Amino acid sequence: MVTELINRATRRIPTWSVYVIGLLPIPWLIYMAQTGGLGREPIKGLEHELGELALQLLIAGLCITPLRRYAGLNLIRFRRTLGVLAYSYVSLHLLVWLVLDIGVLSQIGTDILKRPYITIGMAGFVVLTPLAFTSNNWSVRHLGPKWRKLHKLTYLATLLGGLHYVMLAKGLQLEPLLYMSAILMLLALRIRRSPRNQAA
């Protein structure tokens, strides 16, 4: 009953409005960074906020299918939106790291190769890139069944993102572990459903 109401209500929401709302944190974060709202190390603050938002959006994207399966909630229209938004935040997160945090070109390369948590974060970005560029109707039509297969890489990318977060935290911190357990649970839901697709 409630789910039907929600389904009916969300059907009227245009996806562009989700993009608009989803991008609102960007000007807000920049404003906060400039005015001290992100703490005394605003570069780190901005970097972390963007990364965390990206991870949250990826996790939200992973929730869509189980919500439909187990709760009858149909939000599939917003899955692409969440994915594209997540990619935007991953890109900004990477950009802040490249330009504001490190800044030295030679060190960027060394860091990516030498530091496993950065290697894994970069791998996540690389995996997401073809997904972001095929998130349009034209690609869905032209790739056919291959599109679905390709987009299963979301699982891998989210897992890499979660791992990246766990690895960069100093000591055994709670927050990254919570994110990681959410990701693992959402992925486990899929494994049980279709064991043949485990590899994807």
Added chain:
Amino acid sequence: MAMRWKNTLKESEATPESAYLNRRQLMAGAAGMGLIGLPGIARAETLDPHPWEDITEYNNYYEFGTRKEDPAKNAHMLTTAQWSVKIDGLVERPGNYAFEDIMAKMTVEDRLYRFRCVEAWSMVIPWNGFELRDLLELAGVQSAAKYVAFETALRSDEMPGVAYPVLDWPYVEGLRLDEAVHPLTIMATGIYGKDIPNQNGAPLRLVIPWKYGFKSIKSVVRISLTDREPPTSWNKANAHEYGFYSNVNPEVDHRRWSQASERVIGGGLFSAKQPTQMFNGYGEEVASLYKGMDLAVHY
């Protein structure tokens, strides 16, 4: 420059500006005078102390939470009244030393030190404190002692962060005896002439300016003299990344980030990193302590 702290402290509490300026030039180089006997002024460099807010609102004190703003938010719960430090192990006069009794016998000085965190950020902090050496003399170090072990207070009802095992509580740290009695090594009891705030390690904490910040253990309740290298918290948690010595060293990277440069707190969104100095700039005073040691091995 000087205006910064004048603005943040009440007039009555602030160190007179002129006194501070003089001392600042002196202290930057004076630290090593006792050892080398050079006039400190010869190496004078301008160190700009960070504002009170930077020092007291951007902290790592995981017993109060892992976010930098957590300690400032939560550390008010810590009661520092009736504080005492247990000094035991290889000492002549073991026992519980009341904080007031310690303070009555110590000479508190101003020490303007660079502070370099292992996370590659840094500040300049005007500490007030006394040399650890004097406190150890109070207890009388036995000749068999080679190391000094330290322990932070552990109070689950006053420290919300310890509910979760980020580290193996209580926080412990250690120094070799020669590092501990070095004139640069102090027990800090104040900042900017005010009592040290809880989030910075009230009522007394260690400060070793040539080592990464986490060696400078906070809210000390126990000091033990031992003949064996004592365990240290971060080394127990992750020995690959946090060695016993943890000297600031731009050539030896932390596994997950470079230590070659550091970000000075307070620089804003577009601040560049600055190169990190060997021993955090105190090499002239302390490099001799590590003669013959491979600092990539003993990191």
